[in-house]
Amino acid sequence: MSDTSQSTIREKDRAILRGLASRIAEIAADPIMEERKSLWNKMNSLRGERPMILTEAMGIGDEAMPFNKLECEGDWAKNLERTMREKIFHFEEIGDDFIVHPFISWNNAISATDYGVQSVTHRTDNEGKMASYSWDAAVGNLSEDLHKLKHRTFQHDKEMTEAGKSELESVFGDIMPLRHVASYWWTQGLTITAVNLIGLEELMLKMYDEPEGLHALMAFLRDDHMQQLDWYEANGVLSPTVECDSVGSGGCGYTDQLPQADYDPTKGARIRDLWGLSESQETVGVSPDLFAEFIFPYQLPIISRFGLACYGCCEPVDQRWSYIKQIPKLRRVSVSPWSNVENMAENLGQNYVYSRKPNPSHISTEKLDEELIREELRKVIVATKGMNVELVMKDVHTINNEPVRLGRWTQIAREEIDKVYGS
Numbered sequence: 001m002s003d004t005s006q007s008t009i010r011e012k013d014r015a016i017l018r019g020l021a022s023r024i025a026e027i028a029a030d031p032i033m034e035e036r037k038s039l040w041n042k043m044n045s046l047r048g049e050r051p052m053i054l055t056e057a058m059g060i061g062d063e064a065m066p067f068n069k070l071e072c073e074g075d076w077a078k079n080l081e082r083t084m085r086e087k088i089f090h091f092e093e094i095g096d097d098f099i100v101h102p103f104i105s106w107n108n109a110i111s112a113t114d115y116g117v118q119s120v121t122h123r124t125d126n127e128g129k130m131a132s133y134s135w136d137a138a139v140g141n142l143s144e145d146l147h148k149l150k151h152r153t154f155q156h157d158k159e160m161t162e163a164g165k166s167e168l169e170s171v172f173g174d175i176m177p178l179r180h181v182a183s184y185w186w187t188q189g190l191t192i193t194a195v196n197l198i199g200l201e202e203l204m205l206k207m208y209d210e211p212e213g214l215h216a217l218m219a220f221l222r223d224d225h226m227q228q229l230d231w232y233e234a235n236g237v238l239s240p241t242v243e244c245d246s247v248g249s250g251g252c253g254y255t256d257q258l259p260q261a262d263y264d265p266t267k268g269a270r271i272r273d274l275w276g277l278s279e280s281q282e283t284v285g286v287s288p289d290l291f292a293e294f295i296f297p298y299q300l301p302i303i304s305r306f307g308l309a310c311y312g313c314c315e316p317v318d319q320r321w322s323y324i325k326q327i328p329k330l331r332r333v334s335v336s337p338w339s340n341v342e343n344m345a346e347n348l349g350q351n352y353v354y355s356r357k358p359n360p361s362h363i364s365t366e367k368l369d370e371e372l373i374r375e376e377l378r379k380v381i382v383a384t385k386g387m388n389v390e391l392v393m394k395d396v397h398t399i400n401n402e403p404v405r406l407g408r409w410t411q412i413a414r415e416e417i418d419k420v421y422g423s
Contacts, residue, residue, distance in 0.1 A: 013077035014171060020084040021104070021175045027091045028102035028176075036097050040254035043353060044308075044331065048388035050421050051381060053096040054250060055410045056394040057086060064089060064403040076167075093403065096410045099252065101243065104172045105181035108237045109160035115224075116150035119196055137199040142206065142213025149197075149217075151224045154231045182239040182269070184232060187249075187313075188302045189279040190221045191295060200282060207290050214294055222298040229271050229305060236268030247275035248310025248332045250392035251355055258307045276306030278327075279313040279334070288319045296323045304328050312336065314357070314395070321347050345383045354389045356380050360396045363405045370412060377416045385420055 027033075043052055057064055065085055072078040090098050117138035124132050139145045168178055194217060195203055206214040232238055240259040247253040259273035278299045283291060303309050309327050311317065312334030317324055324330070325347075333352050335344045337359040348354050358380070362373050377391065391413055399405045 008074070009077055009171070010072075010074055013072040013074050013081075016071050017077055017080055017084070017171055018175060020081065020088065021172050023088055024084060024100060025102060025176050027088065027100045030091075033099055036099050037254050039097065040099070040252045041256055043388045043390065044253070044255040045257060046331075046350060046353075046388050048353075051384070051389040051391050051413075051417050052252070053410055053413050053417075054098060054252065054390065054392045054394075055094050055096045055406050056250065056392070056396065057090060057094070057406060058394070058396075060396055060399050060403075061086070063399055063401050064406070089403075094406045094410055097252070099243070099254075101179075103177050103179040104168050106161075106165050106168055106178050107180070107182060107184075109157040109164065110184055110232075110237065111155050111157065112152050112228075113150075113154075115152065115197065117145075117148050117197070135196070135199075137197065137202060139198045139217075142198070142210050142217055146213060146216055146220070149220055151220075151227055154228070154235075156235055156237060180239045181243075182237060182241075184237075185228075187277045187279055188225055188229075188299070189277070190218065190225065190298055190302075191280045191282045193221055194218065195282050203282070204286060207286070207294055211294075218294060218298040222302060225302050226305075229302070233268075233270050238269035238271075238274065240269045240273045241275045248277045248355060249279060249313035249334050250357060250394045251310070251332055251353070251390055255308065260307060271305045272307045274306055275308050275310060275332075276303050277310045278303040279311060279315065281313045281315040284315045284338075288323070291320055292323050296320075300327065308332075310334070310355070312355075314338075316340070318343050318347075341380050341383050345387065348387065350387060352388070354384050354387050356384075356389060356391050357395070358391060358393055360393060363393070363396060363409050364398050364400065366400060368402075368405060368408070370408075373409060373412050374416055377413055378419075381416055381420045 039049060039052060042048055061067070061082070065082055067078070067082065070078050070081050072081045087100050091100055119138040120136040122134045139148070165178060191203070198206065198217070240263065241247055241253045242255055242258045243253060253275050258275070259269060263269065263273050280291065280295050280299070283295055286295070303311070304327065307329065308331045309329050310332040311324050311327060311330060314336050316336055316339040317333065318340050324333070331353055332355050333344070333348055335341070335354055335356045337357060345354065358376055362369065362376065380391070393409055
């Protein structure tokens with residue numbers, strides 16, 4: 001029988017985890033971490049010195065760190081082992097500007113109800129890797145079915161939270177301290193939720209067929225997300241996102257501009273002490289006018305509550321910029337592979353973080369085309385010289401079973417930066 005917590009952890013597993021924790025503590029103490037923190041802080045404060053680099057390894061875990069090759073035997077320990085080995089791999093093999101923390105993070109055990117309806121999902125089999133799926137929407141005719149939706153409610157299981165902290169403390173407490181790092185949502189963009197409820201094509205069609213119903217749905221989701229933020233804030237379960245927390249759709253959150261000056265750590269963080277993200281990549285085929293009518297007005301009051309705001313993910317934001325730039329405290333803007341590099345450089349200037357997402361397919365092909373990678377990076381680096389820039393390689397779902405590609409892409413990025421900025 002496999003264990004699901006440290007209460008039944010095998011001594012072998014405990015020894016493996018503690019050994020990994022000791023190595024992580026060594027990495028976290030490396031002077032380069034302080035240098036990286038300073039550079040991230042400068043960039044996020046719009047005083048960037050050079051482009052920062054993040055090369056995410058999410059999505060290719062089995063290629064870089066096969067689950068069946070891990071040494072721990074229990075489930076709880078094995079999941080921790082993988083996370084810890086990924087951090088070590090990131091430092092030793094990738095060599096980007098990722099920061100390894102000198103602590104073990106813990107989070108609160110929060111659960112939420114659904115919206116009173118459920119969509120049925122049909123997934124394809126891709127040998128455990130990410131694959132396509134479809135779903136039967138839970139809501140059809142908005143004028144008839146909208147009343148079925150219920151606002152979510154949230155519950156904090158304090159006993160489970162304390163048990164989780166105690167588990168980690170028992171294994172790691174004498175090696176590294178524990179720190180609360182809250183992570184309860186990724187985006188407050190609304191459209192992924194709307195799509196899950198009514199379907200992707202239907203979201204677009206209802207802009208013409210049921211405009212009043214779609215406005216009502218988006219207003220419902222806006223109010224639901226506002227209530228969500230209220231609950232988390234009132235229950236004191238938030239922590240400031242000011243370290244190398246992943247912020248936006250890729251980026252590092254180090255900044256001296258959060259939390260707010262009146263933040264009291266004994267009472268928990270407020271929404272205004274956090275980075276926030278809004279995006280609408282599901283509506284990439286929607287015109288700017290329809291985006292402005294059906295999407296952005298409902299996103300704006302939510303993202304405006306955050307201390308610093310990020311906008312965008314995979315969608316090109318060029319044509320929507322006149323609306324997006326209205327967001328108060330907007331700081332980080334995603335420039336996807338489908339955005340115009342030069343136009344976005346002109347739009348953002350020195351006033352925002354230019355969060356460039358290079359094309360992930362360039363390191364997923366059968367044969368690595370290094371010149372293609374250089375050409376794409378060079379174009380961005382030249383166009384944005386002197387700006388506040390981060391190069392975030394993300395959404396990589398395969399590396400052709402060659403983990404060294406992540407480190408090689410990072411090395412190429414550094415070489416191209418040096419050509420423009422000087423070594």
